[in-house]
Amino acid sequence: MKVQVHVSLKPGVLDPQGRAIHHALEGLGFDGVTDVRVGREIALEVADDTSDEALDEMCYKLLANTVIENYRVEKLS
Amino acid sequence: MKVQVHVSLKPGVLDPQGRAIHHALEGLGFDGVTDVRVGREIALEVADDTSDEALDEMCYKLLANTVIENYRVEKLS
Structure with missing residues (x-):
């Protein structure tokens, strides 16, 4: 059976990796990105x-x- | 607009993080796990x-x- 587990930071928890990606996207010229959060x-x-x-x-x-x-656990098959 | 980007290792690419999790699960007594791959x-x-x-x-x-x-890009809203 294939199972996918989605792990994300709780709201309010600082996400330095997401912030770094956000800054990098802005540096590459992508405007309009307002938030980035990284999970597993x-x-x-x-x-x-x-x-x-x-x-x-x-x-x-x-x-x-x-x-x-x-x-969040998601059963795929 | 909320967008989720799913990033996973290509098949065949070694996944040391997944292997470590696999071993740790076995160490905790969870049998029957045959493969673990970690993505973002x-x-x-x-x-x-x-x-x-x-x-x-x-x-x-x-x-x-x-x-x-x-x-894989997934538009949520």
């Missing part, structure tokens, strides 16, 4: 009988830092 | 009149390294 997208290939609880446990134990990050 | 998800807030060409240009000029990475 982790593609997992897991056994078909993996439970939702196990996937959730993977996220909060390892894949995301729940103090500053939100995560 | 860049959330942009851009002017509504931003053209598809401009978005594509942002990707190949800055957001993705097209030698080793694929990207």
